[in-house]
Every structure is written in structure tokens, then in C-alpha cells.
Amino acid sequence: MHDAAGEILGFFRTGTYDNDRARAIADQFNQQYSSEGDEFSPVMRSLAQDKTMGFLVEYSGKLQTLLVTVFIIAMSLILWNTGLLGGLRRYGEFGMRLAIGEEKGHVYRTMMMESFLIGLFGSLAGVAAGLTISLYLQNQGVDLGFMMKNASIMCPASSGLK
Numbered sequence: 001m002h003d004a005a006g007e008i009l010g011f012f013r014t015g016t017y018d019n020d021r022a023r024a025i026a027d028q029f030n031q032q033y034s035s036e037g038d039e040f041s042p043v044m045r046s047l048a049q050d051k052t053m054g055f056l057v058e059y060s061g062k063l064q065t066l067l068v069t070v071f072i073i074a075m076s077l078i079l080w081n082t083g084l085l086g087g088l089r090r091y092g093e094f095g096m097r098l099a100i101g102e103e104k105g106h107v108y109r110t111m112m113m114e115s116f117l118i119g120l121f122g123s124l125a126g127v128a129a130g131l132t133i134s135l136y137l138q139n140q141g142v143d144l145g146f147m148m149k150n151a152s153i154m155c156p157a158s159s160g161l162k
Contacts (some may be wrong), residue, residue, distance in 0.1 A: 019057065022046035 012018065029044040047053040097107050 017047060017057070019046060019048050023048070 012021070023046045026044040026046050026049065029042075033041065034043050035041045048057045094107060098104065
């Protein structure tokens with residue numbers, strides 16, 4: 001057919017794929033414009049409903065879950081090890097405090113308060129640093145054009161890439 005398109009791609013304004021939203025939009029479109037008897041009526045499908053892309057959507061979701069789980073377990077082990085080494089390093093300090101007459105309860109409470117304050121200020125500093133970096137990247141972006149001088153790549157105009 002003259003001036004016909006075999007496929008039209010649509011992108012969300014957020015730049016991320018939401019399968020539930022895509023399926024709802026496709027169902028609404030198909031109820032309104034598609035008809036069973038007409039082979040030329042338009043049909044809309046989400047990525048997960050497509051034969052080849054459905055596998056990639058499911059695979060990427062499971063891979064993301066796996067990577068996050070491995071990262072959390074690895075970081076837990078690293079932080080646990082750091083805490084154990086810190087406790088061993090300060091073992092002499094605790095003994096000295098007990099030897100000069102400080103009560104065990106007071107040593108324990110001061111350790112807990114110290115841990116709480118370090119965790120609180122570390123969390124606040126980490127969140128502030130992360131938000132600052134995210135804000136910079138959101139507003140300024142990173143120009144990777146020098147890496148793709150001879151590449152031909154197609155991106156939607158609203159993807160936010162600079």
C-alpha cells in the first residue's frame with residue numbers, strides 16, 4: 001500500500017517501560033480501532049506481547065532482580081566484615097574503659113549511640129551526595145558523542161539524551 005507503515009513505535013515520556021500501562025493502552029486502542037474480520041485494521045501490542053521482545057522484557061526484569069540481590073548480599077558481607085574488624089580493632093579500648101571503672105552498660109550505650117550517629121550522618125551525607133549527582137546528570141547530562149563518531153544509532157527525540 002502506498003504511504004503505509006508496517007510498524008510504528010511509541011515511547012513513554014518517562015523514558016522507562018511500564019508493562020501494565022503499555023498493556024492497558026494497547027487493550028484500549030484495540031477495543032476502539034481493531035476488528036476481527038478486517039485483516040488491515042490496526043493492532044497495537046505491548047513489548048511483552050510481541051513474540052521476540054516479550055522474552056527480552058522478562059529476561060531483563062529477572063536479570064535486574066538477580067543483580068540487585070547479588071549486590072545486596074555482597075555489600076552485606078563487606079559491611080559485616082568491616083564491623084567485625086572495627087570491633088576487633090577497638091577491643092583494647094573497651095578493655096581499658098572497663099579497667100578504669102566504667103560500667104558495661106555505659107560502654108554499650110555509648111557504642112550504640114556512636115553507631116547510630118555515624119549511620120545517621122553517613123546516610124544523610126550519602127543521600128545528599130547521590131541527589132546532587134543525580135540532579136547534575138538530570139539537568140546537564142553526559143555527552144558521549146565522542147564515543148560514537150562513526151556509529152549510526154536511532155533514538156527517540158524525547159528520550160532526554162544530549
